[in-house]
């Protein structure tokens with residue numbers, strides 16, 4: 078058990094391309110840190126540098142306060158679960174789990190005790206004498222976990238451990254991993270592609286793009302206060318809608334509605350007259366279903382719905398719109414980076430399943446403009462990001478955590494983010510402390526609900 | 535439903551009997567010469583023309599004759615020695631080459647592989663004449679190295695192909711997994727990779743051994759005395775127990791002596807090789 082500190086870590090492969098570029102990240106003792114990003118953004122590379130399978134081109138890697146750049150993997154005392162599990166095919170499940178202990182020369186009795194303990198935790202007891210090839214995917218995954226937890230490693234590293242499982246099993250194993258991590262309270266770095274895993278597992282989530290760290294924050298902050306266009310588009314499913322926002326006469330003109338330009342945005346944009354508006358699908362509503370007292374806070378507008386999808390618990394409506402060429406180009410680029418296919422210019426609206434809005438019909442929607450994010454198309458910076466929103470969270474964190482080490486530490490994280498200059502250290506200060514169980518529920522430590530956080534002028 | 539089910543059943547049965555019949559045919563076709571040689575080796579020399587498949591009376595006399603003839607015993611020694619040495623050299627070199635081809639990226643990798651394939655299908659007989667002259671000039675004629683060198687060079691390409699295909703299938707992350715688990719580089723290699731690679735190396739060794747063991751063309755061309763002559767070549771010079779008898783039955787006995795161990799070898803190790811090959815990948 079140990080904190081992991083990365084100072085300006087860079088990895089340049091033979092072809093000169095920096096797969097990981099100046100990443101600084103502080104992972105507190107016992108914290109569950111998620112690394113996400115589109116394919117090829119350097120997540121695995123970063124993880125492999127932590128564990129020592131990849132040389133570090135420059136920067137310092139500290140585990141438990143000790144520099145480990147030159148240490149061999151075996152001297153770092155970390156355990157790792159690989160994407161394809163990397164079980165030893167010629168050994169039984171028992172021997173697979175016992176492997177790290179045998180290498181350390183632990184006595185047979187002790188090995189037996191610890192392997193059986195791990196097997197019980199992971200419900201593998203019946204399979205101990207079988208070979209990995211005789212196991213199902215989920216069982217293999219558990220064997221890999223068993224091998225990771227059987228010795229007292231300083232930290233666990235997971236590289237997309239669930240991506241080979243089917244959806245149902247993935248859900249089960251996800252909660253299993255979370256439970257295990259909470260129980261063992263071991264520092265964990267977890268690489269994933271999966272939105273759900275990223276949002277549910279992590280105390281904090283680090284979003285990467287082309288080797289550069291974009292934002293490190295609690296899942297909630299990432300979702301509600303993304304630092305830039307990339308993070309906004311990457312986090313959330315269905316994704317955030319991006320609409321062209323023309324600025325005219327201190328008004329923000331979206332394809333279907335317009336509202337007054339927030340003052341803090343006006344101060345930042347200079348003379349540019351075209352922004353990108355980001356709106357989460359669930360921030361729209363069927364205006365006929367909006368509460369009377371809430372209705373006044375927002376604007377209603379009429380759209381023509383192209384297609385609706387009714388999923389029982391949710392309903393999605395697709396609304397096509399026109400966007401100027403310049404915005405389309407930015408969005409297409411972004412989409413490509415996010416691994417998306419698209420891009421028809423349409424917005425996704427999440428409606429109450431009770432809504433009677435139907436395909437091809439005209440519908441009246443409602444939107445609270447204070448929840449609209451505005452981004453600078455050139456830099457991608459979020460202009461409406463409310464740094465104040467995190468200020469109370471930061472104080473709550475430091476007072477609630479008690480372990481002073483975790484609160485101030487993450488500050489360097491933002492130094493490498495492209496748009497960090499506007500959010501001095503605050504982006505990193507918000508995370509729930511590692512020691513607090515289940516960050517999602519630690520409501521007091523979270524930023525206040527954005528309802529009140531963004532006031533239209 | 536039932537109609538179609540009953541209709542397919544006779545069809546399936548017919549297909550089945552056709553494939554079983556075909557299998558039997560192939561086995562008989564390939565086994566017949568061996569059975570015949572076996573039966574010949576158990577006939578007495580005079581019994582050769584008894585116009586029957588089986589001997590009139592069974593005898594092991596031919597085997598006794600064979601093992602008393604120095605022509606044969608020397609040849610057996612040469613065969614074993616030369617084949618083993620050629621196999622060891624070939625497999626060691628092929629293992630290094632295949633490892634490099636499977637794991638490293640270097641310029642000319644494709645060229646090496648294509649060249650290996652070209653050599654593997656090269657008609658070796660075309661080289662016999664020139665090798666004969668060359669070996670006499672460089673004093674390799676009728677020596678062990680004189681045979682080992684061509685055997686190594688002609689089995690090497692195939693060995694490299696087989697091994698590199700095999701090595702490519704090995705999950706090499708195992709090595710890294712082992713290192714993370716606390717192994718040194720050497721431990722990772724011996725504990726995680728060698729057990730997986732061994733069956734492949736073994737398979738290759740057997741293939742290479744056979745190639746050398748059963749070669750006739752090089753053996754007859756590049757040797758002249760018992761010094762280096764191997765069994766397939768020696769059998770051609772066989773005269774039997776006395777000059778007045780047909781040596782056919784003794785040759786048959788010699789042939790059986792060199793064939794049977796090979797068959798047993800294959801049968802014994804076949805299971806291990808197949809098991810090893812299929813145990814390879816452990817992906818989800």
Ligand SMILES: Nc1ncnc2c1ncn2[C@@H]1O[C@H](COP(=O)(O)OP(=O)(O)OP(=O)(O)O)[C@@H](O)[C@H]1O
Pocket residue numbers: 090091092096114115116117118119120121122123270
């Ligand atoms: N051995 C290597 N040599 C050269 N470039 C490499 C090597 N390994 C990875 N890269 C490059 O480094 C970048 C990051 O790769 P990495 O495997 O870390 O991505 P990732 O974020 O894990 O992606 P994925 O989600 O697809 O696993 C990629 O652009 C990749 O092409």
Ligand SMILES: [Mg+2]
Pocket residue numbers: 120121122236
């Ligand atoms: Mg990866």
